[in-house]
Amino acid sequence: MSPAPLDRRTELAAGLARVRQRITSAAQAAGRGPDDVQLVVVTKFFPASDLRLLAELGVSDVGENRHQEAEAKAAECADLGLRWHFIGALQSNKAAAVARYADVVESLDRAKLVAALARGAQERGGPVEILLQVSLDPPEARGRAGAKPDELARLAELVAAHESLSLRGLMAVAPPREEPIEAFERLASIRAEFLREHPSAGWLSAGMSGDLEQAISVGATHVRVGSAILGLRPRIK
Ligand SMILES: *Cc1c(COP(=O)(O)O)cnc(C)c1O
Numbered sequence: 614m615s616p617a618p619l620d621r622r623t624e625l626a627a628g629l630a631r632v633r634q635r636i637t638s639a640a641q642a643a644g645r646g647p648d649d650v651q652l653v654v655v656t657k658f659f660p661a662s663d664l665r666l667l668a669e670l671g672v673s674d675v676g677e678n679r680h681q682e683a684e685a686k687a688a689e690c691a692d693l694g695l696r697w698h699f700i701g702a703l704q705s706n707k708a709a710a711v712a713r714y715a716d717v718v719e720s721l722d723r724a725k726l727v728a729a730l731a732r733g734a735q736e737r738g739g740p741v742e743i744l745l746q747v748s749l750d751p752p753e754a755r756g757r758a759g760a761k762p763d764e765l766a767r768l769a770e771l772v773a774a775h776e777s778l779s780l781r782g783l784m785a786v787a788p789p790r791e792e793p794i795e796a797f798e799r800l801a802s803i804r805a806e807f808l809r810e811h812p813s814a815g816w817l818s819a820g821m822s823g824d825l826e827q828a829i830s831v832g833a834t835h836v837r838v839g840s841a842i843l844g845l846r847p848r849i850k
Contacts, residue, residue, distance in 0.1 A: 622666050628842035639829035653698050655839030658846040661689040668693040676700045676837050680707045687714040709733035712741045719744040719784040719818050722760045727771045734777035743772050744784040749796040762803045782816030793824035801831040
């Protein structure tokens, strides 16, 4: 038997309350207001029924990282008024499709994706907000998602050339084998330099279940939190 919906609702409400409290405390410790940090609840692997409960509990922003799953859930939950953040690896042949339902694409990391995203955004008839994903890996370990810091200027220029795309800022994931705070301090200085050229692109999406405090301490405006709210993701779908 599947658990009664009321139990899941209670579970999600408790997870949300804990995470909201962590955000508030971290913001306070950093001398920032709790409203300076937007919670994006990462719902990948979890069913549309959870999204419905989260919306009822006041969640406005959700994140997904796999195109097919995200597209299906966005259609199924179209009545909920959620803002959809795409936070996963983008394939160039899927980028236009992602921009048709994602309100925010956080993972733009190479030039090849820009035109396709712009086309998808235009087809949906509204601007799509864009974050450039920057890699915090040491140079010898690169190859994972994310542009190199010195590629950001060119990417930003390409995005700015499209009216259907709205450049908002940067996104990053802390590398696994390093203290998150060290990586996030590098991120803060990359961002400071980026802001000199793009002062209106002030969003910084950083911090997940395990490191949201460290991200908020360096200025994150968006945290992407999954397991601390929804529980452990199933290993296989
Ligand atoms: C899955 C995912 C998250 C959420 O991770 P949790 O540790 O479950 O909070 C955040 N950001 C990205 C890019 C992800 O893929």
